[in-house]
Amino acid sequence: MRQGKLGRDVGARRALLRSLVTNLFLYNRIETTEAKAKAMRPVAERLITKAKKGNLHNTRLAAAYLTSPEALKKLFEEIGPKFVERPGGYTRIMKTGMRRGDAAPMAIIELVGFEPVAVKEDKKVKKAAPKKAVEKKAEPKVKSPLKKAEAPKKTMIKKAGTKVPAAKKAPVSGEK
Amino acid sequence: MANPKQRFGKSRTRKRRANWKAEAPTLVECPKCKAMKLPHSVCGECGFYDGREVIAVSEKE
Ligand SMILES: [Zn+2]
Numbered sequence: 001m002r003q004g005k006l007g008r009d010v011g012a013r014r015a016l017l018r019s020l021v022t023n024l025f026l027y028n029r030i031e032t033t034e035a036k037a038k039a040m041r042p043v044a045e046r047l048i049t050k051a052k053k054g055n056l057h058n059t060r061l062a063a064a065y066l067t068s069p070e071a072l073k074k075l076f077e078e079i080g081p082k083f084v085e086r087p088g089g090y091t092r093i094m095k096t097g098m099r100r101g102d103a104a105p106m107a108i109i110e111l112v113g114f115e116p117v118a119v120k121e122d123k124k125v126k127k128a129a130p131k132k133a134v135e136k137k138a139e140p141k142v143k144s145p146l147k148k149a150e151a152p153k154k155t156m157i158k159k160a161g162t163k164v165p166a167a168k169k170a171p172v173s174g175e176k
Numbered sequence: 177m178a179n180p181k182q183r184f185g186k187s188r189t190r191k192r193r194a195n196w197k198a199e200a201p202t203l204v205e206c207p208k209c210k211a212m213k214l215p216h217s218v219c220g221e222c223g224f225y226d227g228r229e230v231i232a233v234s235e236k237e
Contacts, residue, residue, distance in 0.1 A: 094217070094218050094225050094226075094231065095214070095216060095217035096217060096220075097214060108218070
């Protein structure tokens with residue numbers, strides 16, 4: 001551990017780094033403490049180097065480390081190929097000042113050349129979706145491109161509303 | 177039994193405490209928006225770093 005122990009024993013530290021690296025690959029950019037960002041950097045870079053070759057053995061090594069299959073898929077299909085020409089230095093760390101509360105120095109770590117994946121707050125999405133479904137029964141496909149996950153629910157609700165002319169059924173199913 | 181009343185006098189205590197001082201942080205001017213910011217870090221006012229990086233455009237909430 002070139003960067004230190006992060007106040008954890010081996011198990012907790014390994015779990016933390018796996019989680020951080022997996023989320024970096026999923027979201028392209030994450031904000032964490034400076035110490036954690038610096039500690040995860042070599043781990044992430046070595047995995048990317050493995051992904052550049054992309055053989056079965058490397059895939060299995062990465063699969064054993066990452067905590068999500070989506071991250072593994074993205075690493076080998078999207079991130080690895082993009083860095084083929086780059087001889088290391090795939091990540092960038094930028095300091096962002098002190099965290100309110102404990103004054104921990106914070107930093108953003110990101111994959112160079114990748115746009116951060118937009119993260120929407122769950123509460124807002126869940127609140128907004130049922131309302132739209134209830135209000136706009138007549139226009140089925142206007143709002144659907146916004147979110148893939150929410151789209152099937154909406155269409156189901158709308159279909160139920162159109163099949164059965166009784167308008168009260170739609171809001172009831174939406175609330176559930 | 178004879179015992180000392182106190183280990184350190186007021187003078188010695190106060191001299192020790194007088195040397196504990198807060199230091200002003202080193203600040204530099206943001207090349208983009210001219211606000212003062214920590215060196216080598218993203219500007220908290222405009223969210224820029226290294227000329228281009230828009231980190232968090234946190235306008236009024
Ligand atoms: Zn600025």
